[in-house]
Amino acid sequence: MTQSPAPLPPPKQRRHLREAASLTQAQVAERMGVTGETVHAWESGRTTPRGRRRExxxxxxxxxxxxxxVTNTQEAAPPPQVTVCLNKKPNPRRAVSAPTPAPITPTPITPAPITSAPITSTTRTPATRTPASTSAPVAVAAHGPVPASETEPAPLTPLTPAQAFDALYAFCAPALVRQTYLLSGRRELARESVEQAFQLAWQRWPEVAVDRDPAGWVRATAYEYALSPWHRFRPRYRHPEPPPADASDRALLDVLLTLPAPYRRTLLLYDGVGLDLPETAAETEASTPAAANRLLNAREAVAARLPELANPTALHRRLAELASAERLRAAEPTTVRAGSERRARFWTRAAVAFTVAIIGATALTVRTAPTRYEPPVPPGETVQGIPPRSAPGTLSDAELKLRAKLRSGILHGPQRLIPLAE
Incomplete structure (x- = not known):
């Protein structure tokens, strides 16, 4: 008899329960023995745990x-009434009940998805709520209780699109530059790939903001740009860049660059970023068996040249060390947004100019085109039965006499040449 899986609350309620307990995704991931990206996928509903992890x-x-x-029950209980007598001296021996702790007001956090970014020297943890003090003073006025409007916190305004974009960029860009460096082996190309990805994200921000995983959207775009084969034709990328200073780092980077691009990307997503196999397959646009086959072949290729990295844990650690050894800094978010807006204006003006040119050429054609149809001249046809025209030859004596006679008989004036009977 098969045992039914343990029931789980809806994805939104899972996140609510974690935030109500003041736990971060990293803390829950540490308890469950998984990565923070896996916990984020559980809370967003993209994946569901199975087996022992589900239980x-x-x-x-x-x-x-x-x-x-329990917390909601305590918050629902009415606080004890504290009476302050202003005319009598309070008795110090009289026991006074301790004030009820103030209810915890959760601080709303912008729903920016948090991805696991182990390939970075400094990993930024998500913002957590700061609980209120357990011994909050009770507000008492001389003329009566304080109105509720004066004690309630002011409502927080939502983030603007620019602020939300800057927050996403500040969290993802440092780690993403290091990841694209491992993909391409070029520092300038890594920075350019990240800037291009975020510029495209800012141009399509209404679409990216409502995406279930904005960080994954930007990461996939940066990877596609970094692995584009057209970079080899650019003059600045024809010459190799200086390799890493450490010999072990150079060996690992050489092994990564010898792998095919799909294998290199799958290995980085699974063993570097820490995504699950279905998520890796979805981001690389492949099936799960194909992604697993690419991962195994990539690991075998790395282990064949570097036997000490046959263990996935050691490979993950070395990838993080290699990425952190390079001093790769991303540009400021304001610079990226300004570049995206400048690029959008340029292409908009180019499209307008091209459209105006097409309209002008069409108007000129309509103005100068003929208004009626003129049939073309048919080609000549060969007429049968007529002898070919021969060239004039030497005149005979009879022809010479006839010509002299005709010339002598021509009269000058309006008269016409009339044949005479001989």
């Missing part, structure tokens, strides 16, 4: 549900 995750959510119910 452990269900137990964790159940405990968080109980803690949330």
């Amino acid at each position: 452990a995750y269900a137990k964790l959510l159940a405990s968080l549900t109980k803690a949330d119910m």
